[in-house]
Amino acid sequence: MNSDSASRLPELHQAACQARMNAYAPYSKYRVGAAVMFRGSNQIYAGCNVENASYGGTMCAERVAIFSAVASEGAGIIDHLVLVTERPSSPCGLCLQVISEFADADTRISCGDPETIGDALPLSEFLPRPFNSKELFG
Ligand code: ZN
Numbered sequence: 001m002n003s004d005s006a007s008r009l010p011e012l013h014q015a016a017c018q019a020r021m022n023a024y025a026p027y028s029k030y031r032v033g034a035a036v037m038f039r040g041s042n043q044i045y046a047g048c049n050v051e052n053a054s055y056g057g058t059m060c061a062e063r064v065a066i067f068s069a070v071a072s073e074g075a076g077i078i079d080h081l082v083l084v085t086e087r088p089s090s091p092c093g094l095c096l097q098v099i100s101e102f103a104d105a106d107t108r109i110s111c112g113d114p115e116t117i118g119d120a121l122p123l124s125e126f127l128p129r130p131f132n133s134k135e136l137f138g
Helices: 003-007 009-021 061-073 093-101 133-137
Strands: 033-038 045-048 078-084 108-112 120-122
Touching (some): 009 045, 009 061, 009 108, 033 061, 045 061, 061 078, 061 093
Antiparallel strands (some): 033 045
């Protein structure tokens, strides 16, 4: 985590909380917000979960935030991702895999609730052996 995102953790948390208010979760009622900042960028991108009647069309908040960052800035390295749920929860396995695509050893993830940001933990705490391009290309 660089000093920029460390000092902006309250902003990341606030953005995740605001996005969570927009969660479209009529089926699960499980509202999730996320906010992400790429290293070297000052821009915060937020996302919420967006469910679908097909269930399979549902998208998690973390991936909405990450894909929004990529759409706006191109691929980057996630400096910090803040996740907000009613009770602190880890990202799902699919989101961890997507996070790993845009992460390095210094990427940090905080899993909090509306009142607390949560500890800043490395991706390796959640996903010690991600599938990556080395698997594809050696
Ligand atoms: Zn997920």
